Amino acid sequence: MTYIKTSATLLLVLALGLAQAQDKPQQLPVTPLTAGMHLIQAEVAQTQEQRAIGLMHRPSMPTNAGMLFVFEEAGVQCFWMKNTLLPLSIAFVADDGSIVNIAEMQAMSEASHCSAKPVRYALEMNQGWFAKRGIKAGTKLRGKPWQ
Structure with a gap:
């Protein structure tokens, strides 16, 4: 019985530690x-x-x-904002780097925002970033994925 209590306590401690780690922003390349x-x-x-x-x-x-999201294959990609504190704009991007469509997403919302057609890429920026720069559907992005 002591072993079970010890294992249960250890699992609880590990689960709490993992949950706290997930509450921290990830840092990616x-x-x-x-x-x-x-x-x-x-x-x-x-x-x-x-x-x-x-x-x-x-x-x-x-x-x-x-943040650039890269998927293994093209599909209709959908995003929501659960646990996301910032309002964001998302551009869904075709394989040639052209923006298919842009959606405005509210912080902490579970509303779904999807690509207008199958894509492999999505780029999230601060809300309004694309509009303030006149970037819209058809604009081409450049960089490593599209070289």
């Missing part, structure tokens, strides 16, 4: 991208776990920073 003359420093989320965490738990983000 950064790649430079451009949208016309605008430079973007994009963290790259490539794994399922990295994509699931995304920009959750961040109280702020620099103006020209964002």
Whole structure:
């Protein structure tokens, strides 16, 4: 019985530690991208776990920073903002780097925002970033994924 209590306590401690670790923003490798003359420093989320965490738990983000989500294959990609403290704009991007559509997402919302057609990439930026720069559907992004 002592072994079970000890194991249960250990599991509880490990679970609490993991939950606290998940409440911290992840730090991922950064790649430079451009949208016309605008430079973007994009963290790259490539794994399922990295994509699931995304920009959750961040109280702020620099103006020209964002997160590029890379999927293994093209599909209709949908995002929500649960546990995301920042309002964001998301651009769904085709294999050639052209923006398919852009959606505005509210912080802490479970509303779903999807690509208008199958894509392999999505780029999240601070809300309004694309609009303030006149970047819209059809604009081409440049950088490592599209070289």
